[in-house]
Amino acid sequence: MPQNIYDNPEFFAGYSQFLRSREGLAGAPEWPTLRSMLPPMTGLRVLDLGCGFGAFARWASEMGAAHVLGVDLSEKMLAQARSQTPDPNIAYRLGDIERLDLPDAAFDLVYSSLALHYIKNFGRMCATIRRLLTPGGHFVFSVEHPIYTAPRNPGWQTDPTDATIWPLNDYLREGPRVTEWITPGVVKQHRTIATYVDSLLDQGFRLTRLEEWGPSPEQIAEHPDWANEVHRPPFLLIGARL
């Protein structure tokens, strides 16, 4: 079982205060971009890896998905998701997304938001997802951007010319990164954009879109503290198809 930070009471309390936790998809600034990469939901069988509080599952069901299965390893998040979802089209399952015991070709869309940078072996994940998808099936996901996960000391610095800089290093050294995020000791798995893309291509996926998300000028006007995000994208969004 991988690290389950989300059921740590301190982490859960902190995470629950985030805009995206309180407001769901509307509180996730990258959601409009990610949504634009999704196929029409009507009639789809959808698998959501790392479904958290179930915001996407509810949206997909409202948009006409035939069935949504959300998988997450956090009991607390699933309990809250279940309490908010009296929808017979949605099911939640407690489990490790790296060990999915699900039938072949059972889904038309696999979706994942900001979960896959926790898993160790993305190539194996792609092989599993290929198995779970129907021919022509979609895989759309977001992760923390590799530029964001790479550094030994991730945090803004000011250089000798007074410019704001993101202190990038170890970009090509893939592997775990232990950071403080809400609580100390959070382990993320850094991998390059090339590894994300080529792992998909190696499993027969066709890339349909790649986005390095940063806030729009309108979003920065509304949230001035996001202005630095233009220096390095916080999120990588990828759309792929079998």
Added chain:
Amino acid sequence: MPQNIYDNPEFFAGYSQFLRSREGLAGAPEWPTLRSMLPPMTGLRVLDLGCGFGAFARWASEMGAAHVLGVDLSEKMLAQARSQTPDPNIAYRLGDIERLDLPDAAFDLVYSSLALHYIKNFGRMCATIRRLLTPGGHFVFSVEHPIYTAPRNPGWQTDPTDATIWPLNDYLREGPRVTEWITPGVVKQHRTIATYVDSLLDQGFRLTRLEEWGPSPEQIAEHPDWANEVHRPPFLLIGARL
């Protein structure tokens, strides 16, 4: 006509001293990776955008290409290329790679090494290359990596913890970057990985490979001064197909 730094005597003299200028493909450490992304040359009609001294054109012809056309805006480089290439399968043309006056569907492979980060409009370039290629044709190229071209002050720094860092900023701000490279005032066009990839997809290309090149441990052992390159990839290599 874009900036032609290569015919500046001082730049040309400096550039001519580079390992890759003196030794051709053998002096380009990313060449083995780029070569692995190419289709077999036998019988191909090849267009090389920014052919420089003609090292790739000679290699492609030796490997069985039916015809190679190299285009470059540097008279000095083409003069040297012509003097080294008494090969009837190779032709060189002085010109701007952003204004190619060539017939439709005349090539099976468009290749470009470290030239396309000088052009302003990569989307228009992709549209032109689609027009020049036959169905199923290949487009394989390398550029300076966007992490490399982005910063206002590109150069290694040491952070307060004594870590070597690449001072990344302005990654999401696309456009010209004026740097000192051999001579002052060299203008490169920064664009994101997403723009490179999505411009290809928008023109109907299928991505076949994406590499963020850095030196191998063997290459670092031979060239210890390359060790920092692991902190940020210097080159982005992309393979695509119609």
